[in-house]
Structures are given as structure tokens and as C-alpha cells.
Amino acid sequence: MKKLKIIWDAIIPNNPVLIISIGLCSVIAVSNSVKSALLMTFVFALVQIPSNVLISAMRKIIPNELRVPIFVSVIAAFTTIAALLSRAFFNPIYQVIKLYILLVVVNCIIIGRAEAFAYKNGIFDSLLDGIGNTIGYGLVLVTIAIGRELIGKGTLAGIQIMPESYQPMLLMILPPAGFIFVGILTGAIETYLKQKGGKK
Amino acid sequence: MKNVLKFALNFGIIAAIIGLALAVVFQITDPIIKLQDERALQEGLQNVFSGNYEFVKLKDPIQSLDSSVQILDTFLVKDKNSNSIEGGVLTVAVAGSQAPIKMLVGVKKDGTISGITILSIQETAGLGANADNPSYYVDKKNKITFLGQFKGKNVEKEKLIPKEDIIAITGATITSKAISTGAKVAGESFLQYLKEAHQ
Numbered sequence: 001m002k003k004l005k006i007i008w009d010a011i012i013p014n015n016p017v018l019i020i021s022i023g024l025c026s027v028i029a030v031s032n033s034v035k036s037a038l039l040m041t042f043v044f045a046l047v048q049i050p051s052n053v054l055i056s057a058m059r060k061i062i063p064n065e066l067r068v069p070i071f072v073s074v075i076a077a078f079t080t081i082a083a084l085l086s087r088a089f090f091n092p093i094y095q096v097i098k099l100y101i102l103l104v105v106v107n108c109i110i111i112g113r114a115e116a117f118a119y120k121n122g123i124f125d126s127l128l129d130g131i132g133n134t135i136g137y138g139l140v141l142v143t144i145a146i147g148r149e150l151i152g153k154g155t156l157a158g159i160q161i162m163p164e165s166y167q168p169m170l171l172m173i174l175p176p177a178g179f180i181f182v183g184i185l186t187g188a189i190e191t192y193l194k195q196k197g198g199k200k
Numbered sequence: 201m202k203n204v205l206k207f208a209l210n211f212g213i214i215a216a217i218i219g220l221a222l223a224v225v226f227q228i229t230d231p232i233i234k235l236q237d238e239r240a241l242q243e244g245l246q247n248v249f250s251g252n253y254e255f256v257k258l259k260d261p262i263q264s265l266d267s268s269v270q271i272l273d274t275f276l277v278k279d280k281n282s283n284s285i286e287g288g289v290l291t292v293a294v295a296g297s298q299a300p301i302k303m304l305v306g307v308k309k310d311g312t313i314s315g316i317t318i319l320s321i322q323e324t325a326g327l328g329a330n331a332d333n334p335s336y337y338v339d340k341k342n343k344i345t346f347l348g349q350f351k352g353k354n355v356e357k358e359k360l361i362p363k364e365d366i367i368a369i370t371g372a373t374i375t376s377k378a379i380s381t382g383a384k385v386a387g388e389s390f391l392q393y394l395k396e397a398h399q
Contacts, residue, residue, distance in 0.1 A: 036325070063210060081225045096329070
């Protein structure tokens, strides 16, 4: 139960995107299409989970003064691996969001979790924390992408959903809509947390 | 001093492990990536210059007439039967709104564009990315895509400027302009090359 709480914490009460408000760059940039959002979540998982585990496993041999360069090297290595894999197997989507995939190296969520959690906790806990943060990030990303693509293009993952006569709302494809959606979701989650806290 | 060596050793070991892991993944993915690029190129060549032709890659790409358009590769298009040069396909890179747009431009020897295919594009989804969208029509009646409208246009006789003789993509002025300029410069550079080769 305590272990499950680590995952739950990262998804709702400490959601990296909505509550801590980090890693917003990729959320805003990639969430205008569902396919891109799914690939981005896949890449994020491929970097966040193994880097958390590896850093936690090595935490006893990493000197305190050297920890940041080592975190960055580990994260950069997993990002390169994830980028190569997505280029080989998901090339059409990779070509569209290539820039943001490479920018996962400097994603604040991943380096933040390395510093704040993996460096101080055990391997299994770090694994759970990695999974939780991936779900927390991916859930927000895909939810926003579904909203933006449906309203902005009338499609979902490239499949036409809205009737032909539907006039797409261009704003939804552009970056401002990303902020609008993040705002709405943050409001929703904050309200939920407040109500839950009030019952105590 | 002791600390320096300890740190260097520590970081060195970790870097070596990471390097090894990267090398393994690269070994696995590199052939797949190369194969995909090659297939995309062959499909693109067939797409911009369809027919019974042979594509001969020039050792050095031809000179571009405009510094804003980079010519990366040049293929001469030869008729398989008569072996005469029928035109050329050029791989060009032009600055888009975010990253360079790479595309293949096919030009016939009289300066008519035979087709354009995009190899890589990172324009805004829903706006500039529509340049490569096969179901986005600039002419809805005749179902002509943005790239499709270039087919049959002559680079010498026509201006190829968006909103004049090219229908622009809604909300994507930079992308429309980049692709039009790329097509025009590629065509003109190729004609220049043909003229010089004849002399």
C-alpha cells in the first residue's frame, strides 16, 4: 500500500506537469496531435524509468560533487537510445517531433526526479517513482492532445472523427491552446485536492 | 590529488558503460535507419519523376544560385532506352519556420517542374505541416494539394511566389514561401547547370 502511494503521489498530488509545473515545454509543443503525444510518452518512459533505476543503483558510488554531470550523462545516454529506437521504428512521427525528443535530455522532470528522489531512495522505490511520473506526465500529455486534436483538426490520431462540415478551430493547434488546457487541468486537479483535503 | 584521480576513475567507468550501451543500440538501429532513408529516397525519386528512367547521382551537387537554398544532392534523370538526359532531381534544404525543410524537386530539361516530395519537415502541425498533408487541398474543387500545384509550372516563365501564382497554405506564410523559393531556385540552378554542361 505504501509502495502504491509512491505511484499515486506522482500521478495526482505531485503531478510533475500540473502541480509542480515543470517539463511544460514539451507538453505545450507536442500535445497538438495524439500520435506525437503517444510517441513522446513512450520516449519519456524509456528515459525516466531506467535513469531513475540506474541512478538509484549507483547512488552509493556517485560522489556528491560529481552527481550532476553523472545524472546528465546517464539521462543523455537513455535519450539517445530512445531517439535511435523511435527513429528506427516510428520514423514518420519521429521526423515531426525530433527536436522535442532530443530535448528530453534537459527535461526538468527527469533530472528533478534523479536529484530529488532516485539519489536518496532505493532501487524499487525509484522504479515505482519513475513509473508514477511517466503516468503522470503521459496522462496529462495525451489528455491535452485528445482535446486539441479533436477541436483543432477534427481528427483523433489522424482518423477523422468530426463530420466533414466541421470547421477546425485553428487556435487549438497553436501553442496558446496548450497553456489554456494546462490551466483548465490544473484548476480541476487543485479543486479535487482541496475538496479531498476539506473532508479530512 | 587523490580526489582528482578518484573522480576521474569514477566518471570514466560510468562513461565507458554508457558508451558501450549506446554502441550496442546504434549497431542494432543503424541498418534499419539507413534502409528507411534509402527507401524514402527511392520512393521520392519515383514520385517526382515517374516513368522508365534511371537516376544517376552526381559526385558533387550542382551550384545553387541563391545562398538561402542549399542543394545537397543532384540526380541526373536518364531515359533507360536512349540514355539521353531528360531532367534532374535535386535534394534541397530551405529554412522553414522552425527547422530546415528537406525536399526532392524534379525538373524537366525545359524547366517544367515534374513534381516535389518532402523528405523531412518540422513545421507547426495543422499549419505548415499541411504542406505534406495528402488530404489538404489548396484547390478543393480539383483536389490539388499544395505540392501538387507546382507540377507543370515552368521555373523560367513563372514567378512561383505565394499569393501570386502559387496558392499559399492558410496560416503558413513562411512555409509556403520556403517551399516555393526552394522549387524555383532548384529549377533555375539545374537549368544553369545544363547550359554550362552544353558549352
